[in-house]
Amino acid sequence: MTVTxxxxxxxxxxxxxxxLVSHETISGWGGIDPATGTVIERRHPLFGVCFTGKVLVFPGAKGSSGWSGFFQSTRLYGTAPLAMVIGKxxxxxxxxAVVTRVPTLSELDADPLDVVRTGDWVVVDADRGLLTVGEQR
Structure with missing residues (x-):
């Protein structure tokens, strides 16, 4: 079954x-290691998890304006997520999202954190503004 x-x-x-779903906001500066694409914020539920090659679904950013620079670095290192779905x-x-240059969706009709689970196969069509969620593969 799929949901769009x-x-x-x-x-x-x-x-x-x-x-890859995070129910908590993600800190860029000090929260991720851009060289490996790994969450390094010790108290974060995804501590030690790599987002490289995944569609990162998360509620939003936290921290300073350095957030964007750290995510841009993931693009430069080749460790960026495939796409991002941002709740708020x-x-x-x-x-x-702009400097990381990955397809990104936000302001969805349904809370993506209620619809998507880690491991689900998702299609992000940011050109048409559609998120399609399939079952885990």
Missing amino acids: IKGRGIVPGHAEGEA LSTKSALG
């Missing part, structure tokens, strides 16, 4: 892959 929800494309493009868009997360 409508959202707003923030960065255009199309990507599909396995979802902020200037930090929007700029981070």
Whole structure:
């Protein structure tokens, strides 16, 4: 069974892959290691988990304006997520998505954290503003 929800494309493009879901905001500066694409914030539920090659689904950014720079570094290192689905868009997360240059959706008709589970196969069509969620592969 698949579910499709409508959202707003923030960065255009199309990507599909396995979802990695965080129910907590992610800190860029000090919260991720851009060289490895790994969450390094010790108290974060995804501590030690790599988001490289995954569709990162998360509620939003936390921390300083350095957030976008750290996510841009993941693009430069080749460790960026395939795409991002952001529950609540902020200037930090929007700029981070733009400089990371991965398809990004936000402002969805349904809370993506209620719809997507880690391991689900998702299709991010930011050109059309659609998120399609399939069952785990």
